[in-house]
Amino acid sequence: MNIPIIWIIFGVLFVLSLIASSRVKSKFKKYSKIPMNYGMTGRDVAEQMLRDNDIRDVTIQEVNGTLTDHYNPVNKTLNLSREVYHGKSVAAAAVAAHECGHAVQHATAYYWLGLRSKLVPAVNISSRFTPWILFIGILMVQKFPALLLAGIILFAVTTLFSFVTLPVEINASRRALVWLNTHNITSPDTHSYAESALRSAAYTYVVSALTSLATLLYYLMIYLENRN
Secondary structure (H helix, E strand, O other): OOHHHHHHHHHHHHHHHHHHHHHHHHHHHHHOOOEOHHHOOHHHHHHHHHHHOOOOOOEEEEEOOOOOOEEEOOOOEEEEEHHHHHOOEHHHHHHHHHHHHHHHHHHOOOHHHHHHHHHHHHHHHHHHHHHHHHHHHHHOOOOOHHHHHHHHHHHHHHHHHHHHHHHHHHHHHHHHHHHHHHOOOOOOOOHHHHHHHHHHHHHHHHHHHHHHHHHHHHHHHHHHHHOO
């Protein structure tokens, strides 16, 4: 692998990242205009999905921002953005059900979610120090190659986290779609929209993981070319 090739890869991944991000926003905007059956809000969907899975200890709350929805396994909170929390659209239902999917994963001890949670402390430390270590390591690679290697090892933790996140997110979407369909929350006409929205979101995680891997290989290439 040489530098021109790696930069071409970065360029392709950058474009794919922009496309994936744009598709998520456009899909959410489009499907936010399609009303849900029975006028259910995102909060209503979340409450029912949690009840149907016999989960009683998760708190649903509204948070600021757009597409900032997430499940926090530490304090068992389901955090929904305003548009999702109050929204009565297919997009709101899909997002709320997806985040509930994470709560179901937590309640059923889903392996990949547990592994991701265990990696969080290491990722937090890595994200804080890795950029500086890599920067200084590249500048001093001729004299202190071990410093760059340390940065690469730390960055590898972040890359691992990105790939562990993939099955977590894909599985949460699968759980959400199955539940939406089997409980008639979405109709035959609207279910494909929910599926399309969650699929678009999944693409962003795939591109992010591939970008992290490409970056890791780039730093490793610099190290190998200068270790002698």
